[in-house]
Amino acid sequence: MGAIVGASHFQPVDDKTDFSFYGTFWTKPAFGLGQGNTGDDLWTEFGVGVNFNLMDGKLKVKPQIGITNGSLLGGGARARSATVGGKFLDGVVPSLTVNYSDDKTEAEYYGGYYLAARNREGDAALDFVHTWVNVGYKASPNVSFGPHYELLSNTRNTYVGGRPSKTYEWLGGYVQFALPKGFFARFTAGADLDKDNAGDFYMMSVGMSF
Template identity: 40%
Template sequence: MICKQLARLSTAVVLAGIAQGALAQDDDRLDVSVSYNTDAFFGPNPFAGVSYDTGKGYDLTFYGIAWGAGTGGAWGNWTEFGVGVGFEMMEGDLYVNPQIGFTNGNLVSSGTADDGVVGDAIVPNLTLVYDDGEWEGNLYAGWYGELRDEAPDGGTTLEYLHYWVNGGKKFADYFSVGLHFEELSLEGGSNVSSQDGYQWLGPYIQIAKENAGMRFSFGTDLTNDDDSFSTSDFYKLQFFYSF
């Protein structure tokens, strides 16, 4: 009896060790990044991203954004969640990450006229990140398309294009300077025509060490429209950490 109990205990210990080793290996494949972002239009919009290395030459990626924390409070606590794949190109200097996201709120589905809903919009998007040790760059483009129509009679749905591109030079392992351009525009919807949004252009300064740092971008709005999109100046502050 004692021998059988010892054998069972030994088997349990071995299985626990194998499971622990497998989990540790999975942990090595998982990368998590978080950033706190705030700017002149959206206000605070914290971001979290997760990537899992499949070991097959590509990653599974997930992301979430809490858009509704600042001026977006009237947008039905607008949030965004998405999934995609990521893979390296150019000997690892370029990371390509197409994803598809979904928003929850009321900005797209009813133009903020109704309560927030799940599946407010669908967001196909693409992110490119370049870093060769001397030069760095980033491109993001996302289309916020109508997924549900919850607008009241005579109301409107809204569809947006949001993109930015920036690039700069690293002057040290921890310091870089570059240029940032970003645009948000209303591209249509029901009972509404397209409308120019903001067009931000200006320099950025980044200070980072290993997996943590901050970036400050600032400049001017190239548009001069008197609408809710336009800002006289732009400013964007980001704190980021990955682990």
């Protein structure tokens, strides 16, 4: 995965519950899908959910549902078995994010299931489970760092001759810089633990909560 740029918003409903929505722009050159200059390797995700504030706001539990747009899950617009463009509502994504943060530590768990919504019974549909967990130390209110583990596994594959398989399994670390108004930039890097997917990983995330 090359880069992730996202933003999330929380609108208070009551003292313990917020309405949330998010948007994410993905680039995915690591998948090597070979669409050339069509732009199909660009992927957007948008979703809504509810954020539950627990333990005086230190623990946040956020179930969400999103949609993706592009060509990764449903194969996109196709001609003669080749991808020639992306599609709206390429996939549906139910997910759960759990965050913990106090004066010195932070932690995050994410689990999402990416289901093809277009061309689901065609010859180019993919489903994925995506999960990560990280734990960090806050060196200051603006700088934190810690280990990061992430897994992306293909659970359904309708390509001719295709089969479900692990896409990547990452282990590394992150450093994050944050500003008081909710803006953050995080750089994560490390090694791919799957011997069939040789090479390091690196990922930049930029976001804002407001």
